[in-house]
Amino acid sequence: MLKLKEGLKEGGRVVAGGWLASKRVQGDIAFLVLFESGKELQVTIKGDNKRLLEKAEKIREHSSLIVEGTIHLTEKAPRGYEIYPTKIRIVSPAKKIPPFHVYGGNLPSIDKRLDIRAVDLRRVKAMAIFKLRHLLLKSCREFLSKRGFIEVQTSKIISSATEGGAALFPIMYYDKEAFLAQSPQLYKEQLIMAFEKVFEIGPIFRAEPFRTLRHLSEAFSLDVEQAFVDYREIMDLLEELVKYVLTEIANEGKEELKDLRYELEIPEGPIPRITYDQAIEILQGKGIEVNWGDDLGTKELEVLGSEMNGYYFITDWPLSLKPFYIMPKGRLSESFDLMYKDLELSSGGTRIHRKSLLVKRLKEQGLKPKGFDYHLRVFDYGMPPHAGFGLGIDRFMMVITGVNNIREVVLYPRDVRRLIP
Amino acid sequence: MLKLKEGLKEGGRVVAGGWLASKRVQGDIAFLVLFESGKELQVTIKGDNKRLLEKAEKIREHSSLIVEGTIHLTEKAPRGYEIYPTKIRIVSPAKKIPPFHVYGGNLPSIDKRLDIRAVDLRRVKAMAIFKLRHLLLKSCREFLSKRGFIEVQTSKIISSATEGGAALFPIMYYDKEAFLAQSPQLYKEQLIMAFEKVFEIGPIFRAEPFRTLRHLSEAFSLDVEQAFVDYREIMDLLEELVKYVLTEIANEGKEELKDLRYELEIPEGPIPRITYDQAIEILQGKGIEVNWGDDLGTKELEVLGSEMNGYYFITDWPLSLKPFYIMPKGRLSESFDLMYKDLELSSGGTRIHRKSLLVKRLKEQGLKPKGFDYHLRVFDYGMPPHAGFGLGIDRFMMVITGVNNIREVVLYPRDVRRLIP
Numbered sequence: 133m134l135k136l137k138e139g140l141k142e143g144g145r146v147v148a149g150g151w152l153a154s155k156r157v158q159g160d161i162a163f164l165v166l167f168e169s170g171k172e173l174q175v176t177i178k179g180d181n182k183r184l185l186e187k188a189e190k191i192r193e194h195s196s197l198i199v200e201g202t203i204h205l206t207e208k209a210p211r212g213y214e215i216y217p218t219k220i221r222i223v224s225p226a227k228k229i230p231p232f233h234v235y236g237g238n239l240p241s242i243d244k245r246l247d248i249r250a251v252d253l254r255r256v257k258a259m260a261i262f263k264l265r266h267l268l269l270k271s272c273r274e275f276l277s278k279r280g281f282i283e284v285q286t287s288k289i290i291s292s293a294t295e296g297g298a299a300l301f302p303i304m305y306y307d308k309e310a311f312l313a314q315s316p317q318l319y320k321e322q323l324i325m326a327f328e329k330v331f332e333i334g335p336i337f338r339a340e341p342f343r344t345l346r347h348l349s350e351a352f353s354l355d356v357e358q359a360f361v362d363y364r365e366i367m368d369l370l371e372e373l374v375k376y377v378l379t380e381i382a383n384e385g386k387e388e389l390k391d392l393r394y395e396l397e398i399p400e401g402p403i404p405r406i407t408y409d410q411a412i413e414i415l416q417g418k419g420i421e422v423n424w425g426d427d428l429g430t431k432e433l434e435v436l437g438s439e440m441n442g443y444y445f446i447t448d449w450p451l452s453l454k455p456f457y458i459m460p461k462g463r464l465s466e467s468f469d470l471m472y473k474d475l476e477l478s479s480g481g482t483r484i485h486r487k488s489l490l491v492k493r494l495k496e497q498g499l500k501p502k503g504f505d506y507h508l509r510v511f512d513y514g515m516p517p518h519a520g521f522g523l524g525i526d527r528f529m530m531v532i533t534g535v536n537n538i539r540e541v542v543l544y545p546r547d548v549r550r551l552i553p
Numbered sequence: 554m555l556k557l558k559e560g561l562k563e564g565g566r567v568v569a570g571g572w573l574a575s576k577r578v579q580g581d582i583a584f585l586v587l588f589e590s591g592k593e594l595q596v597t598i599k600g601d602n603k604r605l606l607e608k609a610e611k612i613r614e615h616s617s618l619i620v621e622g623t624i625h626l627t628e629k630a631p632r633g634y635e636i637y638p639t640k641i642r643i644v645s646p647a648k649k650i651p652p653f654h655v656y657g658g659n660l661p662s663i664d665k666r667l668d669i670r671a672v673d674l675r676r677v678k679a680m681a682i683f684k685l686r687h688l689l690l691k692s693c694r695e696f697l698s699k700r701g702f703i704e705v706q707t708s709k710i711i712s713s714a715t716e717g718g719a720a721l722f723p724i725m726y727y728d729k730e731a732f733l734a735q736s737p738q739l740y741k742e743q744l745i746m747a748f749e750k751v752f753e754i755g756p757i758f759r760a761e762p763f764r765t766l767r768h769l770s771e772a773f774s775l776d777v778e779q780a781f782v783d784y785r786e787i788m789d790l791l792e793e794l795v796k797y798v799l800t801e802i803a804n805e806g807k808e809e810l811k812d813l814r815y816e817l818e819i820p821e822g823p824i825p826r827i828t829y830d831q832a833i834e835i836l837q838g839k840g841i842e843v844n845w846g847d848d849l850g851t852k853e854l855e856v857l858g859s860e861m862n863g864y865y866f867i868t869d870w871p872l873s874l875k876p877f878y879i880m881p882k883g884r885l886s887e888s889f890d891l892m893y894k895d896l897e898l899s900s901g902g903t904r905i906h907r908k909s910l911l912v913k914r915l916k917e918q919g920l921k922p923k924g925f926d927y928h929l930r931v932f933d934y935g936m937p938p939h940a941g942f943g944l945g946i947d948r949f950m951m952v953i954t955g956v957n958n959i960r961e962v963v964l965y966p967r968d969v970r971r972l973i974p
Contacts, residue, residue, distance in 0.1 A: 133749070133781035149781035151746070151935050169701050169749045196937035198781070224906055226935040250743035250931040259747055266703045270694070280590050282687045287965040288709070288756050289722075289733075289771055291972045301710075303733065304723050305770075306762060306969050312710075312724065312733075319965060322671035322974075325572070326680055328554070328590045334755065335709050341727060349726075350710055360554035360570035360619070360644075485645055506974035510671040514572050514647040516617035544708040544740060548727050551712045553743075553927035 134168050136203070144203045146215055148173055149223070151196045151254070153234045155188065162188045165210075166197060167234075170259050172210040175199050175217055187220055193234075194226035194251070242539050249544060249553055260388035261533050261541055267385050268525065268532065269333060271377040272354055279369075281329040281356070286319035288312060288335065292503045299339045301349075312337035315522060317457065318507045320357040321483055324518045325510065328359045333525070341548040345537045346475065348526060350546040356480075357520030363459075363466040363482040366519040367445060370470060370478060371403050373523075374443065381532060394534040397442060405445040408464070414439055425450050430474070437474030444471050456493040457483050470523070472531045480521025487511035555589050557624070565624040567636055569594055570644070572617045572675070574655045576609065583609045586631075587618060588655075591680050593631040596620050596638055608641055614655075615647035615672065663960050670965060670974055681809035682954050682962055688806050689946070689953060690754060692798035693775055700790075702750040702777070707740035709733060709756065713924045720760045722770075733758035736943060738878065739928045741778040742904055745939045746931065749780045754946070762969040766958045767896065769947060771967040777901075778941030784880075784887040784903040787940040788866060791891060791899060792824050794944075795864065802953060815955040818863060826866040829885070835860055846871050851895075858895030865892050877914040878904050891944070893952045901942025908932035 133149035150166030150173060157163075160179025165172050177184045191197065201217035208214075230251045231240050239245065245252040252258060273283065289305060290313045300311040316332050323330045332355045340347055358366060378398045382389070389396055406414070415422045418435050422428075428436065428446075436446075447468040451460050459466040459482035467481035484490045487508055491501045501508060529541035539545040544553060554570035571587030571594060578584075581600025586593050598605045612618070622638035629635075651672045652661050660666065666673040673679060694704065710726060711734045721732040737753050744751045753776045761768055779787060799819045803810070810817055827835075836843045839856050843849075849857065849867075857867075868889040872881050880887040880903035888902035905911045908929055912922045922929060950962035960966040965974060 149937065150749075151937065167747075167749075170703070170747070192935075194935040196780075196935045224935045224937050227933040230934060247927075248931055248934070250746045251934045253744070253747035262705065262748070263703060266698075266705075269704060270698065273691070273694070277687075277691065282591070282684060283690060284683065284687075284964055285756070285773055287771055287967050289758070289967055289972065302725050305972060306760065308972060310972055319974075323674070323964065325671045326588075326591070326674035327683070328571075328588075335706070337710070339727065350708055352706055359617075506668075510669055510974075512648040513651060513669070513672045514613075514616040514645045516570065516572065516645050543705055543744070546708050546710055551710065551726060551729060551731055553740075553931075 133198075134173070140203060140205075140213065142203060142205050145200075146203050147198065147200050148175075148215060149196070149198045152191055152193050152226075153254070155191065155193060157185070157189060160185070164188060164191075164197075164199075166199070167254065170263065174209040174211070174214040175201070175220075176204070176209075176214045177217060181217075184217055184220055191220075191222060192226040192229065194230065194254070195222050196224040197221065198223050242537060243550075246539070246545065246550065246553070253543070256391050258540075260391035261529070261535070262543065263388045264381060264385050264392075264532060265525075265529055265541065267381055267388075268377055268529065271380040272331075272333065272373065274380075275373050275376045276329075276331045276356065279329070281331045281358075282327050284320070284323055284327070284330045284332050285334065286313070286316045286323075286332060288337070291506075301337050301339045314338050315353070316355050317455075317522070318504075320355050320520060321457070321518060322507070322510055324357050324359040325513070325515060328516075329357075331356045343547055343549060346527060346530070348538055348542060348545055348547055352525040352542075354523040354525055355520070356523075357483075357518060359516040359518045361519050362517070363447075363468055363480065363519050366480055366482075366521055367405070367447070367468055367470075370480065370521050370523070374403070374470070375399065378532070392533055396532065399443050403443045403445060403470075404440065405447055405468075406440070407448045408446055408450065409448070411436055411446050425452060427453050433471070433474040433476070437471065440471070441473065445469065446471060454481065456497045456499060457490065459484050460489075460493070466519075468521075470521075475527055475531065476524075477527050477531070478521050478523040480519065482517070482519045485511070485515045485517045487515075554619075555594070561624065561626075561634065563624060563626050566621075567624055568619065568621050569596075569636060570617070570619045573612055573614050573647075574675070576612065576614060578606070578610060581606070585609060585612075585618075587620070588675065591684065595630040595632070595635040596622070596641075597625070597630075597635045598638060602638075605638060605641060612641075612643060613647040613650065615651065615675070616643055617645040618642065619644050663958060664971075667960070667966065667971065667974070674964070677812050679961075681812035682950070682956070683964065684809045685802060685806050685813075685953060686946075686950055686962065688802055688809075689798055689950065692801040693752075693754065693794065695801075696794050696797045697750075697752045697777065700750070702752045702779075703748050705741070705744055705748070705751045705753050706755065707734070707737045707744075707753060709758070712927075722758050722760045735759050736774070737776050738876075738943075739925075741776050741941060742878070742939060743928070743931055745778050745780040746934070746936060750778075752777045764968055764970060767948060767951070769959055769963060769966055769968055773946040773963075775944040775946055776941070777944075778904075778939060780937040780939045782940050783938070784868075784889055784901065784940050787901055787903075787942055788826070788868070788889055788891075791901065791942050791944070795824070795891070796820065799953070813954055817953065820864050824864045824866060824891075825861065826868055826889075827861070828869045829867055829871065830869070832857055832867050846873060848874050854892070854895040854897075858892065861892070862894065866890065867892060875902065877918045877920060878911065880905050881910075881914070887940075889942075891942075896948055896952065897945075898948050898952070899942050899944040901940065903938070903940045906932070906936045906938045908936075 150168035571589035
């Protein structure tokens, strides 16, 4: 909270509220740094103000204060000015000291920090991460809205499995069994019938009990779907989107990237596209034992990632590795993954728009068309050809911020072991 | 899909994809209206093109087409031009006819329409509703971002009840019991410790088995929280937000409001604020039997709503009617509801920021502080005073569009009886 009662001028009166990030007493002068709206604000107490100096010495870091005083313009302070206080009120004293510093230094394990996540978020690097996350989502929305996409919200409580039953959290929905949606896939496909271009940004839920640095039980996803395009055109759109948001972040998130001491990588020129077949050849050329038709696991992606570096697409996957709604192309499929090194960021493809083929593919994957009746029935009303992708926002945030644990980019992460706070 | 190969000029070549909304044959001329990107596009077939005229007669409405042809500029067509086709390709024929018209007329029950919701959404009025919803959320984000709020995402899977255990959907979370979040209340309060001003837009889940025109089991909510303000200042913020987004919608959503034949009401001057005590007096003056301390039910709100008309606040509710985290003010509380006629749109207030008082209030409401340990512990680190509100997006959409069933403003509504599609 900052009220500049006479604007920003020398001697102008000011009231500011914030929490104390650091305190430094040098002889008869004291510097308090508050965080106000996530940014530093300097309060300087001079020696002639014995009463406030004594009070300042007793204030614990993290306490919330309201400071009244006057403005002194100075280039040395973070905002180009400091406050000479006439009154300091401790509106909420800190009773404990967290086991980490706001400005860095050695960090306790993420588990220790998550136990008091709200306090952990006061670290400068943590604040920077979530300001960049705000900027990332803002830029995604801007990019897609400008291109005529409409943002939709689909239900997170669903009656049956989207992609075939694996990894769903069951819910008691009144007297029925239901599940948490692991993707808005079928809904977004339906919605292009009316709106042609849609996107959704929201939570997705996957009951995958492994605990790695890049999986969460509750993740955040950007889902895009468009009618009258195929996977090549949708890859172009994704590529443009990635470049747009990275450029926006580089421009608007300068301060935050500096706080993170991280250099953002914006791909120059087209993002390389290799087919699955080429990927297999590369891997075999490196002596990796992998056969055509195998999925690419951790080891394979590490080798491929160090070969390709940066961003790249892997296209035309074997049909057997893709979900039922992906358009076949002989034994291949019209599909792609967007990778950053060994990290899968996005997956997409052309979708099947003919009911008969969709029913055939469901059966081939051992799924019962009857369970998808509510979905299949709208295909009788002129479902156009369409394509789309899902982009993992949390994973994209890992690339943008350079952190190696996905839990650092999520406020309250959920995994097989963690359900609180 | 629309590709103007030589720009928008007379005789320019064009390829367009869309679905057929209406077809009219007058003698030897046929008019097809496609919807392309949610907007009308006219295709005119003239008599000298017998082959296409014959083909057009056979195309069912709702079929998806790709049309190639040339541009003819004319003020009579919806976009200021029509297409003279040289080729029409039926990329996905409609096999069924829905039991409603795209342009209006008698509508079957919402339940019948929801069974094929994706097709129902092709009605002009339904499309208008969801374009306005896109605009509403866009305007909320704009307003709050401009004022320095950061958008956050908190977990929807929680370990315990936010507001005391009522109306929660249980989940099997691996081998533990968990719940779907009925509000991000406690999380957003925690987050102002680091960020000062936060908002979240996302789903909330309430296991309330009644089936009314204004309740859903899965709703969409805007949640705002700010440090160093009280309920009066946050009411001012909400009032500004409401006026901002209504003005944006009036300007940017003109066409859609026209499609809905609905006149948007933007409050002129300040939104009236009455206290709960005054509300009781008004009701008693109208001969309604209501005692101080009673909650205001359907009947009371109907009478009050017709008295107050439009938007108004009810402030300073009895403490006993409010959740544990609301700041007491004697036997009253620092709280408010924003109403539109008899519809509650938003609820907010000053929050308790002292741990000891919060523990006392938990106990008074029969809740166990131990179950809130993960929340209470961060109050030891200088939690500042704060206030906030939650605004029901679906209900606000009812007011903006003038519909009387909340299911009309949600793509895939969920209630005690409906879980599909």
